[in-house]
Amino acid sequence: MQVKFFCPRPILQTITIFQGWAVSRHVRFSHWLGVLAMLALTGMxxxxxxxxxxxxxxxxxxxxxxxxxxxxxxxxxxxxxxxxxxxxxxxxxxxxxxxxxxxxxxxxxxxxxxxxxxxxxxxxxxxxxxxxxxxxxxxxxxxxxxxxxxxxxxxxxxxxxxxxxxxxxxxxxxxxxxxxxxxxxxxxxxxSQLLPVNFDQIQRSTVLFDTGKSQLRDDALETLTNIVIYVKADPTVSTIYIDGHTDNRGRRLANRELSKERAEAVRDYLQKRGLPTDMILLRFHGERYPVASNSTATNRARNRRVTIRLDKEESFDS
The missing domain is CATH 2.60.40.2540 (Immunoglobulin-like)
Structure with missing residues (x-):
């Protein structure tokens, strides 16, 4: 830690006290004593x-x-x-x-x-x-x-x-x-060696689907690729939860089957990219759990989704 003596502009002389020793910069010892006296009078x-x-x-x-x-x-x-x-x-x-x-x-x-x-x-x-x-x-x-x-x-x-x-x-x-x-x-x-994403960014991810379809879109492939890269690099990730959903268009049984196909499409992509089958848990829910009202096309698009959640194994202090 340094203690630096200073005075206001335009006086630019500085006195530094370092480790208990005074070192004068550009001024005589007697001069900076006068500077300190001036500062004391001003209350600064x-x-x-x-x-x-x-x-x-x-x-x-x-x-x-x-x-x-x-x-x-x-x-x-x-x-x-x-x-x-x-x-x-x-x-x-x-x-x-x-x-x-x-x-x-x-x-x-x-x-x-x-x-x-x-x-x-x-x-x-x-x-x-x-x-x-x-x-x-x-x-x-x-x-x-x-x-x-x-x-x-x-x-x-x-x-x-x-x-x-x-x-x-x-x-x-x-x-x-x-x-x-x-x-x-x-x-x-x-x-240059950093992963494209961190755990907080992909711990919970969502990929969307077109109406009545289970094919993965290009934006979904980018998300899933980042998940694969991260999981391969982090051995503490223990489980991947995949949940398929639909909007409310169509019959309930058909929607349940469609949500299953969407979840399977995500699972199959992850497996083909090298993630182990035993760490993936697949579930499908049809139209039961919308994230938005199905009253508008925009909201229905949000409901046609698969969510992916990564869990890490618990660590206990020894």
């Missing part, structure tokens, strides 16, 4: 508490699998910064810490040059929400990708917020670019 805080990894201990780690590429950075005395790219999703970012110094509200994120990049400009990346939970900052959308690009370019994404314990105390959390590039290259390689 004289320093920002900054959490960052020192150059000689900046560590980036990659945890790679076909399900997730997880890029993490240890921040001493704070916790961990994590970029998580799950299969089938965009990259997300969060700060994980039991020590939550930042006040709830909104923090400003900047991209700042490290000390050795003299002359590089600070860039504003935007305002982000800060919660009171363990993951005080959790980001989706384009900003995590922008942060990765800044790190790859040698910049420091930095969050600025006031402390929860003092409305005048600035707090900053920095991500160091030191040792980032080699691990980032491995991260990019991990992305």
């Amino acid at each position: 805080p004289a320093y920002a508490v900054t959490f960052s990894a020192p150059m000689d201990n900046s560590v980036w780690r990659l945890e790679a699998s076909v399900f997730e590429c997880r890029l993490s950075h240890a921040i001493p005395n704070y916790g961990e910064a994590v970029f998580s790219h799950r299969a089938g999703e965009r990259v997300s970012f969060y700060l994980d810490s039991w020590h939550r110094p930042m006040r709830k509200g909104r923090a400003e994120m900047t991209s700042e040059p490290p000390p050795w990049r003299i002359g590089a400009a600070v860039q504003e990346l935007g305002s982000v929400p800060v919660s009171g939970g363990r993951q005080a900052v959790a980001l989706q959308g384009p900003l995590p990708s922008s942060m990765l690009a800044q790190l790859y370019g040698g910049m420091q994404p930095t969050l600025h917020r006031l402390a929860w314990y003092d409305s005048k105390q600035p707090v900053a959390v920095e991500l160091s670019p030191v040792n980032f590039q080699p691990v980032y290259q491995q991260y990019v390689g991990c992305l």
